[in-house]
Amino acid sequence: MLERELACEVSDISDWLRKFLHPIERVGFEAGTMSQHLFFGLQAEGFDVVCMEARQVNAALSAMRNKTDKNDARGIAQILRTGWFSPVHMKSREAHGLRALLSSRKALLNKTIDLANEVRGLLKIFGLRLPKTVSHGSFDDIVRPMIQMDDVLIHALVPLLDARVALYQHYLELDRRVKRAASHDEVCMRLMTVPGVGPIAALRFKAAVDDPLRFKRECA
Known part of the structure; x- marks a missing residue:
């Protein structure tokens, strides 16, 4: 319903999420080097954030025929919607x-x-x-x-x-x-x-x- 290519900055992401016309229940992303920055930054902006275990996400996305950044984003959104993931504990x-x-x-x-x-x-x-x-x-x-x-x-x-x-x-x-x-x-x-x-x-x-x-x- 909304697709944008943004810099990995909390302010840019949160601005676009607030422009979304429908209520956002949860924000999810795959664990990586920027996980802490995104997790605590978006959480401070008032969003319910979850970081998903990278191996599970990779296993789910490997079934896709065309692996692109755009398709990966859609796949991660689908995993978040279904709840078929394990959340990663974010260190302080x-x-x-x-x-x-x-x-x-x-x-x-x-x-x-x-x-x-x-x-x-x-x-x-x-x-x-x-x-x-x-x-x-x-x-x-x-x-x-x-x-x-x-x-x-x-x-x-x-x-x-x-x-x-x-x-x-x-x-x-x-x-x-x-x-x-x-x-x-x-x-x-x-x-x-x-x-x-x-x-x-x-x-x-x-x-x-x-x-x-x-x-x-x-x-x-």
Whole structure:
């Protein structure tokens, strides 16, 4: 009854939905990267919103002969009308914030390790071997004295070392934020009373479950 091609923006979608002449009972869409943005945005606009499980939607739409964006939209509307879907639990903005913080921390740590391994490999070419285990904090202090008398190594490795130091400093800052967030959270403090559970594991568990009532039951 109404078809429009719009940008994936809450304001644009809600404006067109309000222009629809008939009452709208429910708004539905397939789970994806923009799910949280659309779900909470349209919900704040006063619509009853449901996010549908992607595999079920894909299985239903696979029966269509011509798979286009337009036909997919019609198929999703039909699935929503019939109710043949499982709703997806939408994590809170807080949970997504914790996951983003943990993901950023992990990404910076991995990049720091990658640069350290690159430096190790280049040093071996020139017959310089580092100890098997070197802490992240002391890596720079060990490598720079080894190359200070070789102009070739200085020009090749100093930019890598500088980049690694910058990444490591940002990693340390995110690591402090993670530990601070865990220490200020009642659920994480309870989880960390379990042997072997630290702030990283506690925050990951909380961000994954994202259900305060379930936390209270499991941590009691």
